[in-house]
Amino acid sequence: MSRFKCWRSVRDKFLHVLCGEGSEAFEALPASIRGLGPWQGSKEGEIADLRLPLRLLLAEQAFVIVHEHVSKLDLEARRAEPSAVDNRSCPDCNGTGNVAQHGGLRQKNCWRCGGRGWLPPKR
Numbered sequence: 001m002s003r004f005k006c007w008r009s010v011r012d013k014f015l016h017v018l019c020g021e022g023s024e025a026f027e028a029l030p031a032s033i034r035g036l037g038p039w040q041g042s043k044e045g046e047i048a049d050l051r052l053p054l055r056l057l058l059a060e061q062a063f064v065i066v067h068e069h070v071s072k073l074d075l076e077a078r079r080a081e082p083s084a085v086d087n088r089s090c091p092d093c094n095g096t097g098n099v100a101q102h103g104g105l106r107q108k109n110c111w112r113c114g115g116r117g118w119l120p121p122k123r
C-alpha cells in the first residue's frame with residue numbers, strides 16, 4: 001500500500017484512525033478500533049508524505065489513532081522544497097534566501113524574495 005486514508009468517528013469528531021487506503025486495510029483494523037465508529041472518510045494522501053512518527057507507527061501496527069480536531073490534523077510533513085513546477089528560484093540569491101552584504105562578510109535576507117529563496121509563479 002502506498003496511500004493512506006484517514007477515518008473520523010461519527011460519535012467523536014476528535015477521534016481519527018489512519019490506515020492504508022481501501023476497504024481491506026479498514027477491515028483489518030482490530031474490532032476494538034472499528035467499534036469506536038461508525039467511521040466516515042476523511043483525509044487521504046500518499047504515505048510517503050506522512051510525518052515520520054505517523055509513518056513509523058503505521059508501518060509498525062498498520063493503523064494510527066489520532067485524537068485531534070480535523071482542522072488541526074497535521075498528518076503530512078511540510079515539504080522543505082517548494083515544488084519547482086509552481087515556483088521559480090529567486091535569481092538574486094539563487095534560491096538560498098540570503099544575499100551577501102558588505103562585500104560578503106555578512107548575509108542578509110534577500111530583498112527580492114524576502115528570504116524565501118523562491119518567487120511565486122508569474123501570472
Ligand SMILES: [Zn+2]
Pocket residue numbers: 090091092093094095097098110111112113114115116117118
Ligand atoms: Zn532571493
